[in-house]
Amino acid sequence: MFKMIGGLLAVSLVFPVVGPIATTHAEKIVNYVPTGGADWNKLRDIPITDYGWGDKVAVADKTYQGKKGKRIEASGSWMAHYTTNSWQTFDFSRYGANGTLEFDAVGAKGGESFRIGFRDGVHERLQADGEFYTDGDDNPEETNIDVLSKDVNEYKPLTTQWQHYSIPLRDLFGSEPLFDPSQIQLLKMVGTSETPITLHIANIRVVSPDKEVSAAPIKVNQVGYPSGGEKYALVSGYYDELDAKVGTPFEVKRTSDGATVYKGALSLVRAYDPSSGEKVLKADFTPLREAGEYEIVVDGIAEPSAAFELGADVYKDLLTDVQRFFYYQRANDDLDEKHAGEFAREGLHEIDRNLPLQSDPSIKKDVSGGWWDAGDTGKYVTAAATAVSDLLWAYEAYPKAFPDAQLNISESGNGVSDLLDEIKVETDFFLKMQDPATGGFYAYVIREPEPNRFIMDGEGPESIIPTAQTANTVGALAHASLVFKSTESLEDYSNTLLQSAVKGWAYLEQHPEYIAQPDGPYNDDNDKNDRFYAAAALYRATGEAKYGDYVKAHYRDFEHVFDSTNFSHGINGMEMIGYYHYLSAPQADPQIREWFAAKYGVWRENVLDATLNRTVWGNSTQNAFYWGANSNVASVPVSLAIGSRILGTFDEDNIRAAASNLNYLLGINPLQLSYITGYGENRIRTTHHEIYMRDFMIEMPNGYMAGGPNNSKAKFPAKAYNGSTIDWETNEQALNYNSPLIYLTAMLKEAESSE
Numbered sequence: 001m002f003k004m005i006g007g008l009l010a011v012s013l014v015f016p017v018v019g020p021i022a023t024t025h026a027e028k029i030v031n032y033v034p035t036g037g038a039d040w041n042k043l044r045d046i047p048i049t050d051y052g053w054g055d056k057v058a059v060a061d062k063t064y065q066g067k068k069g070k071r072i073e074a075s076g077s078w079m080a081h082y083t084t085n086s087w088q089t090f091d092f093s094r095y096g097a098n099g100t101l102e103f104d105a106v107g108a109k110g111g112e113s114f115r116i117g118f119r120d121g122v123h124e125r126l127q128a129d130g131e132f133y134t135d136g137d138d139n140p141e142e143t144n145i146d147v148l149s150k151d152v153n154e155y156k157p158l159t160t161q162w163q164h165y166s167i168p169l170r171d172l173f174g175s176e177p178l179f180d181p182s183q184i185q186l187l188k189m190v191g192t193s194e195t196p197i198t199l200h201i202a203n204i205r206v207v208s209p210d211k212e213v214s215a216a217p218i219k220v221n222q223v224g225y226p227s228g229g230e231k232y233a234l235v236s237g238y239y240d241e242l243d244a245k246v247g248t249p250f251e252v253k254r255t256s257d258g259a260t261v262y263k264g265a266l267s268l269v270r271a272y273d274p275s276s277g278e279k280v281l282k283a284d285f286t287p288l289r290e291a292g293e294y295e296i297v298v299d300g301i302a303e304p305s306a307a308f309e310l311g312a313d314v315y316k317d318l319l320t321d322v323q324r325f326f327y328y329q330r331a332n333d334d335l336d337e338k339h340a341g342e343f344a345r346e347g348l349h350e351i352d353r354n355l356p357l358q359s360d361p362s363i364k365k366d367v368s369g370g371w372w373d374a375g376d377t378g379k380y381v382t383a384a385a386t387a388v389s390d391l392l393w394a395y396e397a398y399p400k401a402f403p404d405a406q407l408n409i410s411e412s413g414n415g416v417s418d419l420l421d422e423i424k425v426e427t428d429f430f431l432k433m434q435d436p437a438t439g440g441f442y443a444y445v446i447r448e449p450e451p452n453r454f455i456m457d458g459e460g461p462e463s464i465i466p467t468a469q470t471a472n473t474v475g476a477l478a479h480a481s482l483v484f485k486s487t488e489s490l491e492d493y494s495n496t497l498l499q500s501a502v503k504g505w506a507y508l509e510q511h512p513e514y515i516a517q518p519d520g521p522y523n524d525d526n527d528k529n530d531r532f533y534a535a536a537a538l539y540r541a542t543g544e545a546k547y548g549d550y551v552k553a554h555y556r557d558f559e560h561v562f563d564s565t566n567f568s569h570g571i572n573g574m575e576m577i578g579y580y581h582y583l584s585a586p587q588a589d590p591q592i593r594e595w596f597a598a599k600y601g602v603w604r605e606n607v608l609d610a611t612l613n614r615t616v617w618g619n620s621t622q623n624a625f626y627w628g629a630n631s632n633v634a635s636v637p638v639s640l641a642i643g644s645r646i647l648g649t650f651d652e653d654n655i656r657a658a659a660s661n662l663n664y665l666l667g668i669n670p671l672q673l674s675y676i677t678g679y680g681e682n683r684i685r686t687t688h689h690e691i692y693m694r695d696f697m698i699e700m701p702n703g704y705m706a707g708g709p710n711n712s713k714a715k716f717p718a719k720a721y722n723g724s725t726i727d728w729e730t731n732e733q734a735l736n737y738n739s740p741l742i743y744l745t746a747m748l749k750e751a752e753s754s755e
Helices: 169-173 316-328 337-343 350-354 381-397 418-432 467-484 488-510 528-542 545-562 575-584 590-614 629-647 652-665 735-753
Strands: 002-005 008-014 022-024 050-064 067-083 100-107 114-120 146-148 163-168 184-191 197-207 224-226 232-237 249-254 260-265 267-273 278-284 292-298 308-311
Touching (some): 100 114, 100 169, 146 169, 146 184, 163 169, 184 197, 224 735, 316 418, 316 735, 381 418, 381 467, 381 629, 418 467, 418 488, 467 488, 467 528, 467 575, 488 528, 528 545, 528 575, 545 590, 575 590, 575 629, 590 629, 590 652, 629 652, 629 735, 652 735
Antiparallel strands (some): 002 008, 050 067, 067 184, 067 197, 100 163, 100 197, 114 146, 114 184, 249 260, 249 292, 267 278
């Protein structure tokens, strides 16, 4: 058959020789050489400019002898620290072999002495004997080790004129065996005498002639592939290191006996991918359907791929664990050994059962329960409402995928879906966050421990009850009331949720003006889209005209959501979900449905084309890598599925897009890394999490998904992931990261069982 692959016309022939065979014509001339010159993949220079803190020292910006830098006035046993990554750690391990610490320095008198180097920041540091290294402070699991140079005068005497210094990193990194160059938090300077000194320092940076990271060439979904779906690996590497090209043979081998079960040839995906810096080829083995454990070998590549499964139920355990994430995130409650196993723990922040308002600490409320938001112990209605919405849509689409007694939680066996039981944990918290006098919802419980822990409603004389956060919670509660109604034992509770949502809407009617939340995470700058979402969900739940009229008056205000092909919905952006709710109501206006169908149809085709044909790695976020991007890797195909089901256009392309995105999350990415704990040979094992980075256990519960690459972290954006416990911008989980992942996994598991 004939097929366009990466702009080349390839001819594929399938015929039996040793199992299924796929061969491709010899490579046409392809230019794999990237732009950017000889240093295109050289490690980027890392400037260190931000002063953090010090002792017995005054540091100020100052231009001295024509050069901008820092003036340091110090006395006694002084020290000064610069941050390397905004108080997070930075991975300098690849710089260690041949890199240097560079800086310029000048003394006021000459001869001023100091040492310079780095401080790491590590949780649960392992020693060579396998035991944890601790210190004697209040947080023994969080340790710091310093590595420092000799007195700078031993490298070159400090004079009254600017001089340049270059210190080999190997001299620093090798000086302390337990020092971790992959988790450097601070650049450190210390004095070496009691004599007061003044000096200036400028142009601090770390440089190396070595190359940016390149992972193992063969990238596979490390969990596996459904037997009947599309199956492929991507093969990538720097053009001057990876010999594989179009037409290079590959084989799929059974791991149990080494037998070859499939042969094929690589095709071209992209001659040069700027997001990874690599050439990317594809090993497609879709015709292989026999269940088993396999690995892929490619001619000219020494190591095989990671092992993976092929079968009819490869995502069963994954679906369970990505749901159990929410159980492990339960706030305040004890988790017992029967249900949490080795991760059993006592509840934190018992004060939440009688927590004061920030505006008036004499007023206290029970706001216990719910889920911790992410890696901290704050609780935020907006992020949680987004997650609850995703979970409810998952249950609506695939109720049989979420039975009772599936998750081994404390409610298992009560005759109710475990997923609904878990959602109820959060909706119970929502009810507690509602102000009984006004019907509005408080924004959040701050993450701090007492005495600085409050229900955050502002420091002024009046309690601030924000409108955007209220609207988002109203939408989630209205949706929950609709779904819970289908379970007999939850009918009364369903009515309670709906009454709460209606009361919340009344608050919005009484306050048509935008009321911002007190400063904090998940702030917003308007509430128009949130009100639209709330009205649509209430219309679906009640059928009342006033909610439908609100949608009719505003539905055209948000057509910009159809402009993006790499985003659908999320925190403070639930307009698309609002459309889905309205069109799911039996009384939806046919004219609005027609308008939406036309807009959505174009958006759907554009997203599918981008995901299946234009993006290199199969992620619907395409070349966008930002804080929490993995959440949208999951949520875009989920949104596609919800909308397609409503309009009756759900088809095989929806499944292919879902599989493509899950492939990316489970290892078909430039780092050949599974971003989900517990899944894959090469996987993340710990994240930024206040509980699990302090429990003296090497790994954390299975099923946690990190936010993933953030393009400010590396030369190549798709590799900009830092697997440190002190990096919340790439290595933290969140409620709204795992919530679409549950729908995504259920969709693919359902597709497996229906084959």
